[in-house]
Amino acid sequence: MAVSFDNAASTSGTAVSTLTTPAFTVTSSANVVGVLGLSLSGTTSTGFSGDIGGTAGAAIAGTDSGAAQTIRSLMFGMVAPPSGSQTGTMSWTTAFNAVLGAETVFAADQTAPFQNGTFKTGTSSPAITTLSTMIGDLTMDTIAASEAGGGSLTVAGTGQTSRWNVTFSATFQGAGGSMASADGIKISPSWTIGGVSPKFAQSVVDISPSGGGIPTMTAPRTLQFKGDMIGRRWL
Amino acid sequence: MIASGAQAVGVTSWGPITPPVGSVTVTVALDRSGLALATQNIFWAQELSTDGGLTWLPWGGAGTEPGNLVDDLLQPITESSFTVDLPAPADANTQLRGSLTTSEIVATALTVRTG
Numbered sequence: 001m002a003v004s005f006d007n008a009a010s011t012s013g014t015a016v017s018t019l020t021t022p023a024f025t026v027t028s029s030a031n032v033v034g035v036l037g038l039s040l041s042g043t044t045s046t047g048f049s050g051d052i053g054g055t056a057g058a059a060i061a062g063t064d065s066g067a068a069q070t071i072r073s074l075m076f077g078m079v080a081p082p083s084g085s086q087t088g089t090m091s092w093t094t095a096f097n098a099v100l101g102a103e104t105v106f107a108a109d110q111t112a113p114f115q116n117g118t119f120k121t122g123t124s125s126p127a128i129t130t131l132s133t134m135i136g137d138l139t140m141d142t143i144a145a146s147e148a149g150g151g152s153l154t155v156a157g158t159g160q161t162s163r164w165n166v167t168f169s170a171t172f173q174g175a176g177g178s179m180a181s182a183d184g185i186k187i188s189p190s191w192t193i194g195g196v197s198p199k200f201a202q203s204v205v206d207i208s209p210s211g212g213g214i215p216t217m218t219a220p221r222t223l224q225f226k227g228d229m230i231g232r233r234w235l
Numbered sequence: 236m237i238a239s240g241a242q243a244v245g246v247t248s249w250g251p252i253t254p255p256v257g258s259v260t261v262t263v264a265l266d267r268s269g270l271a272l273a274t275q276n277i278f279w280a281q282e283l284s285t286d287g288g289l290t291w292l293p294w295g296g297a298g299t300e301p302g303n304l305v306d307d308l309l310q311p312i313t314e315s316s317f318t319v320d321l322p323a324p325a326d327a328n329t330q331l332r333g334s335l336t337t338s339e340i341v342a343t344a345l346t347v348r349t350g
Contacts (some may be wrong), residue, residue, distance in 0.1 A: 020280065020296035021319075022319050087293050101265065
């Protein structure tokens with residue numbers, strides 16, 4: 001069964017070092033995984049922590065854009081957050097403007113669900129990061145963007161769904177989305193950044209399904225039979 | 236919602252209030268002008284009722300560090316805040332209430348704005 005979207009909630013803050021989302025309902029379906037996506041207007045924060053419903057998460061390896069750009073994106077993940085009405089919270093040192101999204105999915109691997117975590121930064125639109133995936137995976141991303149004025153974010157990836165999108169100000173936006181791997185080859189979460197002189201930091205991670213994904217067969221396969229022949233029968 | 240002044244240590248509650256009908260966003264802002272000499276983080280949060288106060292759900296929260304903060308233009312940041320969307324435009328049954336949590340006596344205020 002493919003990883004499936006469950007629910008999401010988001011909030012934004014001015015000069016904050018903690019954010020908590022509104023309550024949202026986490027499914028009671030099996031194999032739930034939660035992800036927190038954080039967009040920050042600055043890059044010097046440390047000491048990140050996060051949870052959904054009190055289930056602590058950990059930084060998803062490879063997704064923290066750090067100081068690669070003037071804004072920052074990163075993702076936290078946890079396995080099996082509690083079902084029912086829950087909130088998502090992240091805390092850090094050094095207050096900045098921030099956008100926080102919490103998202104839950106189900107039918108996800110419970111041992112090592114977060115694969116291929118990565119980030120990309122740039123100074124042009126669109127923001128796009130490509131991952132190699134397998135059928136059944138769900139790719140999630142978080143983006144922080146900045147422009148000289150009149151900024152906006154518009155989801156642009158084929159099959160990508162925006163889960164939260166906050167135009168905090170003309171010069172800072174944060175958003176997050178998810179998209180399923182239809183062909184199990186490559187997947188490219190993408191956002192169009194409005195305004196002039198855009199900058200972005202985009203974090204992306206692949207969520208593996210419970211039971212493993214299905215790799216795509218990209219070349220003809222040859223079947224071989226080996227065995228001993230006695231008479232005219234294969235044994 | 237919490238008038239300006241010295242806030243006692245612990246949790247100070249505000250509300251419930253009824254936002255203007257049709258409101259779709261709520262911002263809860265903390266006045267930073269008295270935080271220069273504070274030493275502890277401050278937290279504030281909100282709850283939402285859509286049934287006239289019968290049931291409540293957590294509806295956003297934030298925390299901030301003490302001290303003087305400046306923006307990219309080195310101008311003092313006068314407030315910290317969080318903003319959330321309401322699940323539907325506010326009606327006569329929509330209510331908000333919340334809290335301010337401090338670990339030391341600090342001069343501040345909380346303001347609720349809707350949009």
